[in-house]
Amino acid sequence: MPYKEKKVEKLYYSIGEVAAMFKVNTSLIRFWEKEFDIIKPKKNKKGNRLFTQKDIDNFHLIFHLVKEKGMTLKGAQKKLRENKDEQEHDFEIIKSLEEIKQMLLLVKESL
Numbered sequence: 001m002p003y004k005e006k007k008v009e010k011l012y013y014s015i016g017e018v019a020a021m022f023k024v025n026t027s028l029i030r031f032w033e034k035e036f037d038i039i040k041p042k043k044n045k046k047g048n049r050l051f052t053q054k055d056i057d058n059f060h061l062i063f064h065l066v067k068e069k070g071m072t073l074k075g076a077q078k079k080l081r082e083n084k085d086e087q088e089h090d091f092e093i094i095k096s097l098e099e100i101k102q103m104l105l106l107v108k109e110s111l
Helices: 015-022 026-033 051-069 071-111
Strands: none
Touching: 015 026, 015 051, 026 051, 051 071
16 A cells, blocks of 8 residues: 655644735734634743634634625624534535635646
């Protein structure tokens, strides 16, 4: 059986890395951290924020609601308070569909 190397994921990401992932300023990340209680980065002795994968997933969900769906911050907060599980499920479906779309586009290009 061929050896498959597992993808290595970091335990913690800096605020700069998270900002680069979403192509936003670090100030937006700090602002949303204050506005949404589901983003809870750990802080080291220097006070630097250390984001876990769960924080990034939550940030992605907020990003989807606010930037992609055009909701207000208050609307996104209300939506997450009322039915966060449903929003996470919907977001996972959208993410899967986008991955399938990318794969199909690659197949189309190779034809």
